[in-house]
Every structure is written in C-alpha cells, then in structure tokens.
Amino acid sequence: xxxxxxxxxxxxxxxxxxxxxxxxxxxxxxxxxxxxxxxxxxxxxxxxxxxxxxxxxxxxxxxxxxxxxxxxxxxxxxxxxxxxxxxxxxxxxxxxxxxxxxxxxxxxxxxxxxxxxxxxxxxxxxxxxxxxxxxxxxxxxxxxxxxxxxxxxxxxxxxxxxxxxxxxxxxxxxxxxxxxxxxxxxxxxxxxxxxxxxxxxxxxxxxxxxxx
Amino acid sequence: xxxxxxxxxxxxxxxxxxxxxxxxxxxxxxxxxxxxxxxxxxxxxxxxxxxxxxxxxxxxxxxxxxxxxxxxxxxxxxxxxxxxxxxxxxxxxxxxxxxxxxxxxxxxxxxxxxxxxxxxxxxxxxxxxxxxxxxxxxxxxxxxxxxxxxxxxxxxxxxxxxxxxxxxxxxxxxxxxxxxxxxxxxxxxxxxxxxxxxxxxxxxxxxxx
Numbered sequence: 016x017x018x019x020x021x022x023x024x025x026x027x028x029x030x031x032x033x034x035x036x037x038x039x040x041x042x043x044x045x046x047x048x049x050x051x052x053x054x055x056x057x058x059x060x061x062x063x064x065x066x067x068x069x070x071x072x073x074x075x076x077x078x079x080x081x082x083x084x085x086x087x088x089x090x091x092x093x094x095x096x097x098x099x100x101x102x103x104x105x106x107x108x109x110x111x112x113x114x115x116x117x118x119x120x121x122x123x124x125x126x127x128x129x130x131x132x133x134x135x136x137x138x139x140x141x142x143x144x145x146x147x148x149x150x151x152x153x154x155x156x157x158x159x160x161x162x163x164x165x166x167x168x169x170x171x172x173x174x175x176x177x178x179x180x181x182x183x184x185x186x187x188x189x190x191x192x193x194x195x196x197x198x199x200x201x202x203x204x205x206x207x208x209x210x211x212x213x214x215x216x217x218x219x220x221x222x223x224x225x226x227x
Numbered sequence: 228x229x230x231x232x233x234x235x236x237x238x239x240x241x242x243x244x245x246x247x248x249x250x251x252x253x254x255x256x257x258x259x260x261x262x263x264x265x266x267x268x269x270x271x272x273x274x275x276x277x278x279x280x281x282x283x284x285x286x287x288x289x290x291x292x293x294x295x296x297x298x299x300x301x302x303x304x305x306x307x308x309x310x311x312x313x314x315x316x317x318x319x320x321x322x323x324x325x326x327x328x329x330x331x332x333x334x335x336x337x338x339x340x341x342x343x344x345x346x347x348x349x350x351x352x353x354x355x356x357x358x359x360x361x362x363x364x365x366x367x368x369x370x371x372x373x374x375x376x377x378x379x380x381x382x383x384x385x386x387x388x389x390x391x392x393x394x395x396x397x398x399x400x401x402x403x404x405x406x407x408x409x410x411x412x413x414x415x416x417x418x419x420x421x422x423x424x425x426x427x428x429x430x431x432x433x434x435x436x
Contacts, residue, residue, distance in 0.1 A: 021316065047336070098230060099230065
C-alpha cells in the first residue's frame with residue numbers, strides 16, 4: 016500500500032501470489048479499476064480458469080506475451096500476443112488455455128454504472144502468506160471476513176482448504192459444496208492435497224461427481 | 228466478434244504526432260477507459276502530454292512492445308515491453324515519446340469512487356479528423372453517449388460556424404458558456420473557427436466580451 020503520486024514496475028517482477036497470479040491492482044493499490052495478470056508455466060496450462068463474473072464486471076483480456084486459446088460462451092478464439100478479447104456479459108463463461116509456456120494474459124475489469132470496489136476474491140492474496148506459513152486459522156479468518164462481503168466460490172474453496180487442513184471436516188465439506196458448482200474447483204479439488212483429510216468422506220466424492 | 232489485435236485497431240492520427248488506436252469505443256466498453264497509442268513517426272509523441280485534472284482519472288500505462296520515454300511530473304524514464312507506470316495523482320503532467328518505431332502503449336483509466344463515464348475527448352479527437360459538416364453530424368449523433376462538457380459544446384459551435392450554421396453555432400456556444408464561462412472566453416478569444424459569428428451580439432454576450 017502506498018500513496019506515491021506515480022510508480023513503475025515490470026509485470027514479471029511484481030511478486031506473484033501462488034505460481035501464476037500477478038496481482039497488478041494490489042501491487043499499485045489502484046482504486047479505480049481491477050487489473051491482474053496470469054502467466055502459464057507450461058503449454059496447455061489453463062491460465063484463466065473457467066468462470067463467470069460474479070462481480071458483474073465487464074472484462075477486457077489482453078495477451079501480453081505467448082499465445083492463448085480463449086473459450087467464451089462456448090466459442091473458441093485463437094489469441095496470439097497482442098490480442099484483445101472483450102467479454103461484456105458477466106454471465107458468459109470464459110476461460111483461456113496457454114499454447115506456449117510463459118504465456119501471460121492481463122485482465123481489466125469493472126462494473127458498468129458503479130464506482131469500482133476491489134473484488135472480495137483478491138483477499139486470497141492476503142491469505143497466501145499465512146497459508147504458506149501454516150497459519151490456517153489466520154487464513155480462514157480473512158476468508159470468512161471477505162465472504163461476508165461477497166459469496167465468491169474462490170473464497171469458499173480456499174476456506175474449505177484451510178478448514179480441511181485444520182481438521183474441521185464438517186465446515187470444510189459445507190464450504191466446498193458452495194465452490195464446486197464451478198468446474199475448475201471440482202477439477203482442482205480432485206488432486207489438491209489440502210483436502211486430503213476429507214477426501215474419503217462419501218460427501219466429498221459426491222461433490223466432485225460430474226454435473227448433469 | 229469481441230476479439231481484435233492491436234495492429235488491427237483503427238488509426239486516428241493526432242496533430243501532436245501520436246496515433247490513437249481506440250479500444251474502449253471499438254468494443255463499446257462502459258466500465259473503464261482503455262486505449263492503445265502508437266507513434267506516427269519513429270520518435271514522435273506516443274502519449275499526449277496532459278494532466279487528468281478534468282476527469283480525475285487514475286491511469287495505468289503498459290508498454291506493449293518497443294520502448295517509450297515517459298515524463299511524469301518532474302521525472303523522466305524509459306520503459307520497455309512489459310513495464311508499467313501507474314499515475315495515481317491526476318494533477319501530474321504525463322506524456323511519452325516513442326524510442327522505437329514499433330512501440331505500442333496501452334492505457335487504462337477511471338476515477339476512483341465514481342461510476343465510469345466515457346471521456347468526451349473521444350468525440351473531439353474523432354471529430355477533429357473530419358470535415359466540418361461531417362464532424363457536426365458525428366458529434367450530434369454521439370454526444371448523448373458522453374457526459375455533457377463545455378468542450379463538446381464549444382467544439383460543436385466551431386463545427387457549426389465553419390459549416391455555415393451561425394444560429395446553431397451560437398446555441399452551442401451559449402450552452403458551452405453556461406457550463407464553463409471562463410474556459411469558453413479563453414478558447415474563443417483568438418479562435419478563427421468562430422469568425423463567422425464573432426460580430427453577432429449573441430457572441431459578445433456568450434463570451435462576456
């Protein structure tokens with residue numbers, strides 16, 4: 016956080032959260048619009064997980080390096096570096112897959128007709144250092160506070176992980192159930208070792224079964 | 228289709244030497260401002276020298292390729308591909324000159340704490356490329372999509388005066404003066420665009436001369 020009148024950064028030098036998320040808005044503490052970048056480690060990696068914009072944001076994606084394939088509302092879009100992809104409808108499902116290792120995509124978002132507020136899911140950035148330090152109670156607290164503002168599936172997923180790590184199985188199952196409507200969380204959950212303590216629970220198996 | 232490539236964006240060459248490559252209006256984005264800029268010659272202006280005092284926007288610039296020499300406030304620095312500069316303070320004067328001929332810069336802007344509205348300068352930039360009659364028709368058609376501004380009405384007055392519509396020009400000039408009398412007085416003082424209406428009594432009244 017800073018109140019400097021201006022500042023510069025290199026996209027690839029902004030500290031990442033996790034392996035792929037480059038939190039540009041948080042880095043500069045931008046108050047007027049949302050902006051982030053994600054980078055893929057390998058060819059074929061999902062850079063932008065399939066999602067709808069629960070925040071109601073219009074989103075503009077820009078492929079700043081590499082080559083990606085977007086899928087927006089079921090339509091595949093070939094997007095080499097320099098491509099701009101605009102998704103007006105927040106309800107439209109969108110995702111992007113890397114066609115080259117190191118592909119980086121920037122996303123700008125805000126809601127039409129409303130003053131910008133930072134999205135609740137961004138607090139996962141504050142959760143990350145606590146998680147890495149093993150402070151799962153602290154991480155869970157941040158996520159619960161954010162969920163009071165916004166019932167975002169990413170927040171529920173991460174909360175379920177914290178609770179599973181803390182051995183709070185009932186809460187973990189309950190919160191995982193609120194995340195897995197999004198296929199990307201069913202997929203992640205299937206191999207996420209954070210959830211190992213609830214993996215053998217029959218309800219877990221049911222939550223991860225494909226939707227009809 | 229809601230996809231394009233930066234090299235396929237429209238080119239609108241501005242007198243300062245930079246080329247405006249409209250992104251917001253290309254897609255009809257209504258939630259934030261976003262545009263790409265390229266230079267008209269290898270070392271021309273690429274980002275217009277300006278402040279954001281009127282709009283109050285925070286701005287983030289990203290060098291998409293090439294290199295550009297930025298000036299922000301009293302500081303000058305060169306940025307290359309993948310480098311960002313965030314200008315939080317709207318009152319800081321900022322601009323950039325291209326270092327490489329193929330440089331491209333992306334700019335994103337909006338005002339914190341307020342719902343975004345498209346910037347009226349988009350109208351003026353486009354209209355400045357057109358013949359007066361065409362410019363007037365263009366501004367009249369699209370001005371309702373932008374917040375009302377003294378500059379828009381003033382430019383409309385100039386266009387109408389040049390296009391042989393003195394009554395319409397005076398209407399627009401009066402409207403502009405109602406919104407920002409001081410600015411209109413300054414703009415109108417030596418503007419030859421308005422010569423055809425300068426002797427009308429309504430002109431003197433509007434600009435407070």
